[in-house]
Amino acid sequence: MYRMPRNVSLSGLTTVFLLLLGAGMHGxxxxxxxxxxxxxxxxxxxxxxxxxxPESVRSILLLYTGKTLSKAKxxxxxxELKKSPDKIxxxxxxxxxxxxxxxxxxxxxxxxxxxxxxxxxxxxxxxTAEPSLRDLPDDRDGNAQILALWNKNVELxxxxxxxxxxxxxxxxxxxxxxxxxxxxxxxxxxxDNRQWAIELAQLYHMFGIPGENIDDPAERSVxxxxxxxxxxxxxxxxxxxxxEMAQDAFKVGDFAAAAALAKIHLQSQDRAASQRxxxxxxxxxxxxxxxxxxxxxxxDSAGPAAAKDISVSGPTLILAKELLDHGERDVVLEYLTxxxxxxxxxxxxxxxxxxxxxxxxxxxxxxxxx
Numbered sequence: 001m002y003r004m005p006r007n008v009s010l011s012g013l014t015t016v017f018l019l020l021l022g023a024g025m026h027g028x029x030x031x032x033x034x035x036x037x038x039x040x041x042x043x044x045x046x047x048x049x050x051x052x053x054p055e056s057v058r059s060i061l062l063l064y065t066g067k068t069l070s071k072a073k074x075x076x077x078x079x080e081l082k083k084s085p086d087k088i089x090x091x092x093x094x095x096x097x098x099x100x101x102x103x104x105x106x107x108x109x110x111x112x113x114x115x116x117x118x119x120x121x122x123x124x125x126x127x128t129a130e131p132s133l134r135d136l137p138d139d140r141d142g143n144a145q146i147l148a149l150w151n152k153n154v155e156l157x158x159x160x161x162x163x164x165x166x167x168x169x170x171x172x173x174x175x176x177x178x179x180x181x182x183x184x185x186x187x188x189x190x191x192d193n194r195q196w197a198i199e200l201a202q203l204y205h206m207f208g209i210p211g212e213n214i215d216d217p218a219e220r221s222v223x224x225x226x227x228x229x230x231x232x233x234x235x236x237x238x239x240x241x242x243x244e245m246a247q248d249a250f251k252v253g254d255f256a257a258a259a260a261l262a263k264i265h266l267q268s269q270d271r272a273a274s275q276r277x278x279x280x281x282x283x284x285x286x287x288x289x290x291x292x293x294x295x296x297x298x299x300d301s302a303g304p305a306a307a308k309d310i311s312v313s314g315p316t317l318i319l320a321k322e323l324l325d326h327g328e329r330d331v332v333l334e335y336l337t338x339x340x341x342x343x344x345x346x347x348x349x350x351x352x353x354x355x356x357x358x359x360x361x362x363x364x365x366x367x368x369x370x
Contacts, residue, residue: 012299059127062089066096074101078110091118092127099132106254112142119146123153124162129169147174154182161189168199176207187231197231201245204228204254221257223251246280255284274305275316282319286326295331298323302338310342317365329357 025078069077074097077090090113098111115133118125127133136142137325150170168182180203187196204224214220225245232238246261262277262284270276282297298319302310333354340350353363 019040029292046241059125059130060094063096063099063127063130066093069093069097069101071101074098085117088118088122088125088127095132099137101170108136108139112136112139112145113189115142116145116149119149119153123157123166124151124160126162126166129166134170137198146170147274154178158185162188164189172203174197174205176203177210179203180210184231191233194232194234195236197228197241201248204250206211217254217256218260221245221254221260222264222322225261227366236270236367239268240265240272242268243276243280245271246277250280250283255287259284271309272313274303276303277307278303278306279316279319286319286322291323291326291328294319294323295328298331298335302335302342307342310339311344314343314346315339321365324357324362333357 013059016347075093081090081094083301093110095114095118098107098114102111103110105174115136118133119128122128134146136146150167153163154167164182165188168179168186171178171182183196183200183203186199189192190196201224204227209220209224209227210216212220212223214223216275225242228245229238229241232241243263246258248267249255249258251259258280262280265273265277267273278301279298282294282301285291285294285297300306301319302315315335320335336350336354336357340347343350353365356363
């Protein structure tokens with residue numbers, strides 16, 4: 001497991017996490033940028049830090065920073081909590097500290113106490129969804145108490161979306177049935193938030209459909225698609241859903257599911273459907289040794305239905321590249337020639353690639369070949 005080097009400052013961690021979470025600095029004043037990377041302070045003390053460090057990011061920073069605390073500092077924080085038990089930041093620092101530095105039974109007891117306090121008193125806080133607050137190492141009784149608290153929180157806070165979101169993260173890998181129900185409940189409260197359709201698709205992909213024992217992977221994937229579609233409200237998102245799920249299934253080698261979903265995607269009105277679905281189907285055919293079918297899918301991926309997509313985004317060349325690797329030069333030349341009329345602004349590149357293949361060399365398709 002990766003551990004943060006002890007010589008990494010908290011200000012450096014702030015910058016790293018902001019970059020990872022996509023909090024770009026474009027258009028931000030130089031003074032604001034300086035503040036973002038200075039030592040960690042309370043949002044109450046600095047509104048700019050509050051703006052650039054949402055609670056979820058601060059939680060991660062506190063937990064990671066706690067791992068580097070000295071024992072003396074940890075003892076000091078413990079003393080402060082006896083006087084002021086509601087200091088959430090101190091508790092998160094200590095949870096981080098004990099998660100890697102617990103050596104004695106008393107240390108493990110303190111870790112459990114802090115985690116249970118957070119979940120029991122602040123289930124809405126994003127820190128409660130972090131891994132170090134979901135599982136206590138080698139503490140079966142503590143983990144049973146965490147489960148009991150989350151069951152209680154779900155019962156008492158069904159109208160609190162923040163609590164339900166943290167509960168969903170907790171149950172996702174522990175109880176798919178409960179997670180399924182929570183995703184639907186949250187989605188009903190946030191019908192325009194596509195995150196929940198994506199989360200449901202991931203749940204079904206990782207753990208299957210709760211309550212369904214469907215052995216055929218293609219049939220199972222279609223059923224999952226139908227259920228995820230129910231949570232997908234936007235017209236554009238609905239049209240592209242099957243293609244996205246097909247792509248995800250292909251990436252993990254679930255080719256039967258990918259093929260079934262790609263065929264559904266072919267029937268959609270999504271601009272990218274013809275090129276995307278035919279490419280997935282061709283790559284699947286290639287992996288099964290059916291080269292003639294793969295070649296036909298390549299040509300279909302540049303057919304009339306793909307014209308608008310290719311004219312805007314260019315051709316998807318990964319299947320062409322794979323067929324070249326199998327020595328299928330003629331069909332790739334035919335495919336590239338079809339693309340010449342469909343992708344006017346890419347004609348120069350296409351002619352270079354065509355020339356490379358005719359000379360017996362492999363063209364460099366760049367990012368289009370991935």
